[in-house]
Amino acid sequence: FSEDGALIGTTSFDLNISTVYDRTSNRTIELQGRNPRFSEDGALIGTTSFDGTTSYVYDRTSNRTIELQGSAPSFSEDGALIGTTSFDLNISTVYDRTSNRTIELQGSAPSFSEDGALIGTTSFDLNISTVYDRTSNRTLEFQGSFAGFSEDGALIVTSSSDLNISYVYDRTSNRTLELQGSNPSFSSDGALIGTSFSDSTSYIYDRTGNRTLELQGSNPSFSEDGALIVTTSSDDRTSYVYDRTSNRTIELQGRNPRFSEDGALIGTNSSDDRTSYVYDRTSNRTIELQGIFAGFSEDGALIGTNSPYDLNTRYVYDRTGNPLELQGSNPSFSEDGTLIGTNSSDGTTSYVYDRTSNRTIELQGRFPWFSSDGALIGTSSDGTIYGYYVYDRTGNPLELQGRNPRFSEDGALIGTTSFDGTTSYVYDRTSNRTIELQGSAPSFSEDGALIGTTSFDLNISTVYDRTSNRTIELQGRNPRFSSDGALIVTSSPYDLNISYVYDRTGNRTIELQGRNPRFSSDGALIGTTFSDFTTSYVYDRTGNRTLELQGSNPSFSSDGALIVTSSHDEPISYLYNRAGDRLAEFPGSNPVFTPDGEYLITYMENNVSRFWRIDNGLDDLLARGCELLRYYFVTHPEALEQVPACQRPTTHH
Structure with missing residues (x-):
C-alpha cells in the first residue's frame, strides 16, 4: 500500500x-x-x-x-x-x-532520515554501516549493520548479529551506547529502543540506554503512539501485546504482528502461512482471513493478504473482513460505495459485487457505471455511446430504445437519444411508460419534474414539465436546472458570448456575459466562461456579477465554498474561495470536485488524472498545494510570484 x-x-x-x-x-x-x-x-x-x-x-x-x-x-x-x-x-x-x-556510497540498501539529511547503508559482509551527512558533506562509519535513524535523526542504531549487541550512536553528545540484543527498532517518537536478546526474550531501553522492560517473545515493534509493544513467541504460533499504559499483556494467535496506523488493529500470520488473523482492540474481536498477512492501508480501512498458493493473487478486505479481491479489472463504484463493478479480461462481461449482500452478478457489456441511487447499472457493448445495456441492481436487463443513457437524480427516469439525434426517449421506471420528446441529450431537474433537450441545430432548448404536462421553448442549448428547479440556464450558440437565465415558466429573467453556464449546488451562484477561455465570471441568481476569475469553465464544490477554473494556455488549475481569493494552483487541466467534496481531480496528460485530497480544511489544502508545486516553482519562479500564499515562510510548531 x-x-x-x-x-x-x-x-x-x-x-x-x-x-x-x-x-x-x-x-x-x-x-x-x-x-x-x-x-x-x-x-x-x-x-x-x-x-x-x-x-x-x-x-x-x-x-x-x-x-x-x-x-x-x-x-x-x-x-x-x-x-x-x-x-x-x-x-x-x-x-x-x-x-x-x-552521491555514491559504499554499502547497500540506502535509507533516509526523516528530513533527508542523513543516508545510511550496510556493507556486503553486514559488519559496517556507512552514514553520509548531506549537510556537512561528512561520511561516518559504524560497527554493525545499519538498522535505522530515530525520527529526529539524532540517534543512529546498528546491529551486530554475531555478538547479539546493538549500538546506538548519539550525534548530539557524540556518545555510543551498547545494548544487549540485536535487530534494534525505535518507537515512532524515538524515546524507546527494542532489541531481541533471544527467541524468547526482548529488551526495551530508553534513549539513554537504561533497560526499562523485559518482555516475552522476540522482534519487538511499537504502535504509532508507543503505548503498545508486540513480540512473537519462540514457536512462531503466538504473539504477545504489552500495553505500557495498563501494564497488561494479551496473547494473540499467529506470528509477526503488525499494527494499523491508529493502533486499533493488529495483524498476524498463522504458522503455516495460510491464514491471517486481525485483532480489533476496540471490539475485542478477531477475524480470520485467507492468505498471508501483508499489511494495512494507512487509515486502517483495508487489509491486504497474499495467496499462499498463487504468487499472482492478492486479497483485499475491508475492516470487518469482507473480501474486496474481485474478479475483473478497472473497478468502478456506486455513489454509496456498496456496489463495485469490474471488466472481464476479454471485455465482454462486467462483474458487479454487492458489498451489502456479498453477492456478485455477471452482466453483458463492459465499463459498468451506476445511477446515483445505485438502482441502475449501465454497461457498454462496444465502448461507445451507441451500444449499451441497462440493468437493475439484481442484474435484470432493461430494454430501452436509443443511445447514451442518462439517469435522473433518483434513478426513476432514464433518458436516451435516438440514433439520428432528433428525438429523446424518457423511460419512467415507476409507471413503466416511455415518452418521446423533441431534441437530444435529455437532462433532468433534481426532482425529476423537468426534462430539458437541445434541438438538432443547437439553437433551441425544449423543457418539458411532467407535472403540468406543459412544454416551453428557450433560446440556447444544453439546458441546466438550479437545485430547486426554479431557474433554467442555457448557453448561446457558438457565435455569441451570452448565457440566458429563465424562470420555470420560460420567462427570460437575465442575460449573463459568458457561456457554458453552471449552477453551484445550492443554486445561489452561476458560473460562465468568456469566449476566449481566459476569464470566468460568477453571478448571483439576480444577475449581479460577484467575481471575475482567471481561467475557464468554473465549477463549484458541493458546499459552494470553493470554485475551480482551468487555464486555457497551460495545464494549470486555479482554486478560489467564494470571496474570489486564489487559494492554490494545481498541475493539470479540466478540474472537477468529487461529489463528496473530498478530492479535486485534474487531468494531467496521456489519459492520466490526478486526485488531490481536500480533507483538513483550506489551510491544509493550501499548504499541500504549495508543497506539491515546490519543484514547479523552482523552474518557474514567475509562477511563484503569482501565488503569494506559497511565499510565506514555513513555521514549525
Missing part, C-alpha cells in the same frame, strides 16, 4: 510486471519491473527489473518514467531523493528526481 492507502501494488508471477490499482480514481496501471514501492506522497512508484540491475521510477504527476542504475529503489520522505543498490550489493547510488546522480 501507498502511505495514504490510495494505491495498492502487486507483482506478476513472472516478476516482470507490477500492477498498481488506484482506489481513488478506480484506475489500474501496469509498470515494468517488480516489487513496487511508493514515495511518501504516492507521486512516485519505483520497481526493479527482473535481472536486478535497473530501477524504474514512474512519476504519476508528469506521467514520465526514468531508468536508474541499481535495484530496490527507496525514497526520501519528501520524494526529492531516490536511492538504489548495485547488483553486487557493494555500492549505493542516490539520484535526484530528474535522474541526476548526486
Whole structure:
C-alpha cells in the first residue's frame, strides 16, 4: 500500500510486471519491473527489473518514467531523493528526481532520515554501516549493520548479529551506547529502543540506554503512539501485546504482528502461512482471513493478504473482513460505495459485487457505471455511446430504445437519444411508460419534474414539465436546472458570448456575459466562461456579477465554498474561495470536485488524472498545494510570484 492507502501494488508471477490499482480514481496501471514501492506522497512508484540491475521510477504527476542504475529503489520522505543498490550489493547510488546522480556510497540498501539529511547503508559482509551527512558533506562509519535513524535523526542504531549487541550512536553528545540484543527498532517518537536478546526474550531501553522492560517473545515493534509493544513467541504460533499504559499483556494467535496506523488493529500470520488473523482492540474481536498477512492501508480501512498458493493473487478486505479481491479489472463504484463493478479480461462481461449482500452478478457489456441511487447499472457493448445495456441492481436487463443513457437524480427516469439525434426517449421506471420528446441529450431537474433537450441545430432548448404536462421553448442549448428547479440556464450558440437565465415558466429573467453556464449546488451562484477561455465570471441568481476569475469553465464544490477554473494556455488549475481569493494552483487541466467534496481531480496528460485530497480544511489544502508545486516553482519562479500564499515562510510548531 501507498502511505495514504490510495494505491495498492502487486507483482506478476513472472516478476516482470507490477500492477498498481488506484482506489481513488478506480484506475489500474501496469509498470515494468517488480516489487513496487511508493514515495511518501504516492507521486512516485519505483520497481526493479527482473535481472536486478535497473530501477524504474514512474512519476504519476508528469506521467514520465526514468531508468536508474541499481535495484530496490527507496525514497526520501519528501520524494526529492531516490536511492538504489548495485547488483553486487557493494555500492549505493542516490539520484535526484530528474535522474541526476548526486552521491555514491559504499554499502547497500540506502535509507533516509526523516528530513533527508542523513543516508545510511550496510556493507556486503553486514559488519559496517556507512552514514553520509548531506549537510556537512561528512561520511561516518559504524560497527554493525545499519538498522535505522530515530525520527529526529539524532540517534543512529546498528546491529551486530554475531555478538547479539546493538549500538546506538548519539550525534548530539557524540556518545555510543551498547545494548544487549540485536535487530534494534525505535518507537515512532524515538524515546524507546527494542532489541531481541533471544527467541524468547526482548529488551526495551530508553534513549539513554537504561533497560526499562523485559518482555516475552522476540522482534519487538511499537504502535504509532508507543503505548503498545508486540513480540512473537519462540514457536512462531503466538504473539504477545504489552500495553505500557495498563501494564497488561494479551496473547494473540499467529506470528509477526503488525499494527494499523491508529493502533486499533493488529495483524498476524498463522504458522503455516495460510491464514491471517486481525485483532480489533476496540471490539475485542478477531477475524480470520485467507492468505498471508501483508499489511494495512494507512487509515486502517483495508487489509491486504497474499495467496499462499498463487504468487499472482492478492486479497483485499475491508475492516470487518469482507473480501474486496474481485474478479475483473478497472473497478468502478456506486455513489454509496456498496456496489463495485469490474471488466472481464476479454471485455465482454462486467462483474458487479454487492458489498451489502456479498453477492456478485455477471452482466453483458463492459465499463459498468451506476445511477446515483445505485438502482441502475449501465454497461457498454462496444465502448461507445451507441451500444449499451441497462440493468437493475439484481442484474435484470432493461430494454430501452436509443443511445447514451442518462439517469435522473433518483434513478426513476432514464433518458436516451435516438440514433439520428432528433428525438429523446424518457423511460419512467415507476409507471413503466416511455415518452418521446423533441431534441437530444435529455437532462433532468433534481426532482425529476423537468426534462430539458437541445434541438438538432443547437439553437433551441425544449423543457418539458411532467407535472403540468406543459412544454416551453428557450433560446440556447444544453439546458441546466438550479437545485430547486426554479431557474433554467442555457448557453448561446457558438457565435455569441451570452448565457440566458429563465424562470420555470420560460420567462427570460437575465442575460449573463459568458457561456457554458453552471449552477453551484445550492443554486445561489452561476458560473460562465468568456469566449476566449481566459476569464470566468460568477453571478448571483439576480444577475449581479460577484467575481471575475482567471481561467475557464468554473465549477463549484458541493458546499459552494470553493470554485475551480482551468487555464486555457497551460495545464494549470486555479482554486478560489467564494470571496474570489486564489487559494492554490494545481498541475493539470479540466478540474472537477468529487461529489463528496473530498478530492479535486485534474487531468494531467496521456489519459492520466490526478486526485488531490481536500480533507483538513483550506489551510491544509493550501499548504499541500504549495508543497506539491515546490519543484514547479523552482523552474518557474514567475509562477511563484503569482501565488503569494506559497511565499510565506514555513513555521514549525
